[in-house]
Amino acid sequence: MGDLVPRNTLVKQALVGVGGIVGGIALFSLGSGPVGLVLGIAAAAVGLLVTVSKKDRGTGLVLAGAGALALIANLKIPILGGIAGFLLGAGAISLLVAGGYSLYKFIKNLLART
Secondary structure (H helix, E strand, C coil), X not given: CCCCCCHHHXXXXXXXXXXXXXXXXXXXXXXXXXHHHHHHHHHHHHHHHHCXXXXXXXXXXXXXXXXXXXXXXXXXXXXXXXXXXXXXXXXXXXXXXHHHHHHHHHHHHHHHHC
């Protein structure tokens, strides 16, 4: 119970928490109107540029996929648009929940250190 969590674990929990919350908000904004269309194009382009590096290929593919989903959802393609909108919303909610949980663990462990 009185074990101290290492500092690098605390830093990782904080970064994952903030990243999850920011990512969830960004996914919500990708699915909204003309701004989402422009952001979707930008996300797909940046994601494809990031895939050049072998180290960041997974991250680039996820970003390009999110951009493609935003394009499909905002162009209102009959069946695929609804599915893409659902996937964007589900991804955003899951990122927000995971980020919130990670921040909760960070705050709990930080308070245990004091």
